[in-house]
Amino acid sequence: MNIKIAAISDDGQTISQHFGRAQFYTVLTIVDGKVTTREQREKIGHTHFAGEEHAEDKADPRGHGFDPAAQTRHASMVANIADCQVLLARGMGAGAYQSVYEAGIKPVVTDVVKIDEAVQQYLLGALEDHIERLH
Numbered sequence: 001m002n003i004k005i006a007a008i009s010d011d012g013q014t015i016s017q018h019f020g021r022a023q024f025y026t027v028l029t030i031v032d033g034k035v036t037t038r039e040q041r042e043k044i045g046h047t048h049f050a051g052e053e054h055a056e057d058k059a060d061p062r063g064h065g066f067d068p069a070a071q072t073r074h075a076s077m078v079a080n081i082a083d084c085q086v087l088l089a090r091g092m093g094a095g096a097y098q099s100v101y102e103a104g105i106k107p108v109v110t111d112v113v114k115i116d117e118a119v120q121q122y123l124l125g126a127l128e129d130h131i132e133r134l135h
Helices: 068-081 094-102 115-123
Strands: 002-009 024-031 034-042 086-089 106-109
Touching: 002 115, 024 068, 024 115, 034 068, 068 094, 086 115, 094 106
Parallel strands: 002 086, 086 106
Antiparallel strands: 002 024, 024 034
């Protein structure tokens, strides 16, 4: 099995707590169950959109991040990991989660802090997706 797993990170070792604020992606390529490459990729985040107007629909029962402008921002945030099959985060907005999913990448909100541990658990089918952490 060949798979690429991206994790949002600020240090390359731990999974950041918030998708939008993380500094970059750590991308691991796994071939036959073993990590063959590890790379750091640029990640667009909230600071890149600081000058834009944010129109949030507070009444949306799904949470924030579902308005068209937010969906466009999320799409640009995941463009740099379009070749990945999985995205690991420790927290993210419901709209971002949906955007990642719609981009063909499986989002997983985990409580595991270390990237390598989370990847191993994912490969074993033991990594739980904590969607209750979506906001």
